[in-house]
Amino acid sequence: MAFPACVDAQSMRGTGLLPTGLLLRQMDGVKRVLIIGAHPDDEDTSLLTALARGWGVETAYLALTRGDGGQNLIGPELWEGLGVIRTGELEAARALDGGRQFFTRAFDYGFSKSADEALSFWSREELLEDVT
Numbered sequence: 807m808a809f810p811a812c813v814d815a816q817s818m819r820g821t822g823l824l825p826t827g828l829l830l831r832q833m834d835g836v837k838r839v840l841i842i843g844a845h846p847d848d849e850d851t852s853l854l855t856a857l858a859r860g861w862g863v864e865t866a867y868l869a870l871t872r873g874d875g876g877q878n879l880i881g882p883e884l885w886e887g888l889g890v891i892r893t894g895e896l897e898a899a900r901a902l903d904g905g906r907q908f909f910t911r912a913f914d915y916g917f918s919k920s921a922d923e924a925l926s927f928w929s930r931e932e933l934l935e936d937v938t
Contacts, residue, residue: 827856827860827861830857830861830863831861836864837861837862837863837864838863838864838865838866839854839857839863839864839865839866840865840866840867840868841853841854841865841866841867841868842867842868842870842937843867843868843869843870844869844870844871844918844924845869845870845871845872845873845876845892845914846869846871846872846873846876846892846893846895846896847873848869849867849869849896849899851899851903854867854900854903854904854905855902855903855904858903858904858905859903859904864906865903865904865905865906866905866906866907866908867896867900867905867906867907867908868908868909868910868937869896869907869908869909869910870909870910870912870933870937871889871909871910871912871913871914872889872890872892872893872909872914873888873889873891873892873893873914874886874888874889874892874913874914875913875914875915875916875917876888876892876914878891889914893909910932910933910936910937911932911933911936912927912928912932912933912936913927913928915927
């Protein structure tokens with residue numbers, strides 16, 4: 807699905823699935839949606855499911871990281887081990903919601919307070935290359 811460049815998630819907020827469904831039905835051709843988030847659990851699984859299973863849209867989630875730097879309250883795995891678990895969780899979720907899963911090379915270094923801080927850990931060029 808292609809929205810004009812001026813339409814983003816913020817401007818679409820509050821429009822809901824019904825207007826989105828109407829827009830999708832009015833569009834001709836292949837419909838594709840890519841949701842991009844920083845890490846696992848940032849995706850909107852309900853939206854991915856509705857689009858893929860309800861309206862036949864090709865969907866995908868691009869996680870910038872694999873969740874390596876997140877918290878694990880139910881097991882001992884941290885860092886790379888936690889990233890392996892989170893990767894498996896995302897792949898299982900996509901098997902259920904009908905979407906595809908993609909990742910970038912960015913490593914999850916933990917909680918970030920700003921984009922500038924994130925870019926001090928990540929190569930801007932590599933990240934843009936992976937996303938595009």
